[in-house]
Amino acid sequence: MYVAVSSPGPGLVDAAVLDADGGELERVHLASDEFPAWAAEREREHPRWVWADTKRWYPLLLRAGVRVERCLDLRMCRLILRTAAAAAGTGLARAPRDRWDDPAHTVPAASDALFELAEPEPDGDPAEELRRQRAAIAESAAPGRLTLLTAADSVGALVAVELEHAGLPWDAERHDRILVELLGERVPGGRPARMEALVAEIRAALDDPDVNPDSASTLLKSLQRAGLRVGSTSKWELREHDHPVVQPLLAYKRLARLYTANGWAWLGEWVRGGRFRPVYVPAGVVTGRWASDGGGALQLPKQVRAAVVPDPGWKLVVADAAQLEPRVLAAMSGDAAMARAGRAHDLYQGLVETGAVETREQAKYGMLGAIYGGTTGESGRMRPRMERAFPRAMAFVESAARAGEAGEVVSTWLGRTSPPGRDAAYDETRSYDERARARSDGRAWGRFTRNFVVQGTAAEWALCWMGALRRMLWELGGGDADPRPLTERPHLVFFLHDELIVHAPAELADAAADALRAAAAEAGRILFGSAPVEFPVTVAVVDSYADAK
Incomplete structure (x- = not known):
């Protein structure tokens, strides 16, 4: 069964209940504040929700305590079917572009509103688009694989919203101590103390009291005036030279990167209420790998991982797929x-x-x-x-x-x-x-x-891994019979290509570790059947992300 959801206008929700072939069984019109309770009741029947953008609809349900088991993200699926070689001869691939090809609608991350369903122009009928996509898959040269790919991308979209909703546990005070230890005391309007000391060393070594190491062009000129035959300020080129400026400059670059990417400004913007909530973009890269649209989740440096700590009575369960590609x-x-x-x-x-x-x-x-x-x-x-x-x-x-x-x-x-x-x-x-x-x-x-x-294909394996794990963790937390929301059960809190972090009550941490291993094996079977290839994962139950490796 499908439930196709759209918003015909501000404050309104239109939901069509469809049978397995996409035929309409029922259509209801709801006010936006009525939708969560209606959706919670429908979810008991385990439908596949169909909507234009998971990022638009699912956060609204999660805030109301409604977790969705499965969906189809029609815009993500449309992109796959538009460009897939196996679907090149289908009617959908040949059809003119329309609004279903437009980029996904996004809800501002900072918004406190429970429902923001208004759009300048309503989407087309999601039920009709579902039927169009099902026909394209059926016409394609690889219906089984494209069915699995569209389902995998869609479950990835659900996971991305859940990751942002739950957030990665983060100790802001510990992060501040790390920054002070590495960068020196914070100086209002200036560089931290240790960075400023390195600037003094750099200027002395170059005999240039005004050089700014943050300006690549002026730094390069200063290096060349000091006799270094370099064409750039890259660390790879600098390491080839024996000069007093090299070591302090390389040290400064390391600290400047931390200060800029994950310093106090980053901490103030992205960590709130003990949680880091980055903005994930599922399939944001042409290969299907995820991207990040804020917070830098896919480039979390080792220096700050000690700030990632579980809540009292909970554990972090960190898993890394070994040599995945x-x-x-x-x-x-x-x-x-x-x-x-x-x-x-x-x-x-x-x-x-x-x-x-x-x-x-x-x-x-x-x-x-x-x-x-x-x-x-x-x-x-x-x-x-x-x-x-x-x-x-x-x-x-x-x-x-x-x-x-x-x-x-x-x-x-x-x-x-x-x-x-x-x-x-x-x-x-x-x-x-x-x-x-x-x-x-x-x-x-x-x-x-x-x-x-x-x-x-490694990205597809990761999607299957997360999808299987998401199901296992829900069951580990009591399944549908347990009324607790997502964040009060074992749940995913971080994803980085071939690495996952689960936040779990201490008494369920070992079971969560077993689920991570079992889900990896299931992902291999989903993709490759009985192929004799193993997908082992290294799992650590820790009290800090820094202790996982």
Whole structure:
């Protein structure tokens, strides 16, 4: 059963109850303040909610204590079906663009209003759009996979809203102590004390009392005047020089990064009521990986992780998927030798044990070179060995790279498709210089498509992991029979590509750890069936995020 929800006007909700084929069974018109109670009653029947934007509708229900089991985010699904190679011949893919192709509506994060359903123009009928998308999937060359992909992206949208609603437990006082310890005392209107001391060292070493290390252009000129032959102020270039300014300047850069990205201003803006609530953007990258639209959740530095602590009587359960992308490559390519290596918890050590390479470091560089197309340095040197030891895996990514170089598209395991590349390198009507530039661009695009198929499928695995875990945690907390809201049960509070954090009552922490492992195994089965590839996760039950690694 589906429930298709829309807002025909300010303060109004229109809900159509649909059967499994999308046929309308009932349609109700509600005032916005009546909707949560109605939705809570309907949720007992375990429908799949259908709406234009999860980010618009689900926060409103969560604030009212209503947790949704499953949904279809029609705008996310529309984007998939518009661009999927498997759906290229469908009526939806050929149809002119309309309002369902527009970017998602967002509700301001700082708003205190319970319901904000007004839009300049109401969406089209979600029931009609659902039927259109179901028809496109049925017409496609891969209906099973596209059905799973649209469901996975939609559950990811639910998780993103729940993460923001729950927030990551954060001790602001501990964060302040970390900043004082690393940066020095806070100075109103100026740099923290330790940073200011480093500025003095930098100026003395350069014999330039006015140089501003925060200005790349003036700093570069000062470095060059001091005799350093550098073309930039990057740490990689600075490390190649033996000069008194290098060490204080590198130290300043490290502290400046922390001060700017996660200093006191960040703390005041993003941590409130003991919670860090970043803004996640599910499928915000073309590969399907998530992005962040505020708060920098996907770049949380190690220096401040000690401020992430559970509530009294609770624990953080931190899980990290071990070498996810190489395992995904083994499963996608059907490379039995790589799959056998992956039976070790440490896949890189497993590669060593196959005899393909001598050291774990060689295995890591060789595998990263295979996925990202490295041809120089240690990655390039290991490449022939990887090709001999794992021919099917290497042929798989090479095929994706060649497709990209030729301007063709590639797809992930479930069917998310890359943007088209250029094919001017092979156009004989172009000049030699134009074709040479295009060949260079083509090789770069080939590296992108090589990575796209693996990284995008790893993102799909992560969605399945979160979806399975979300269900298991709900049941662990008592399921539908327990009236407690989401945040009073074991629940997800953080996601970073291949890492999850669960906030759980201490007595349920070990069970949550078991759920993280079981959900990882289930994600592998959902995507790859009986493929002999294991997806182990490292799990730690801790009192601080900093203690997890």
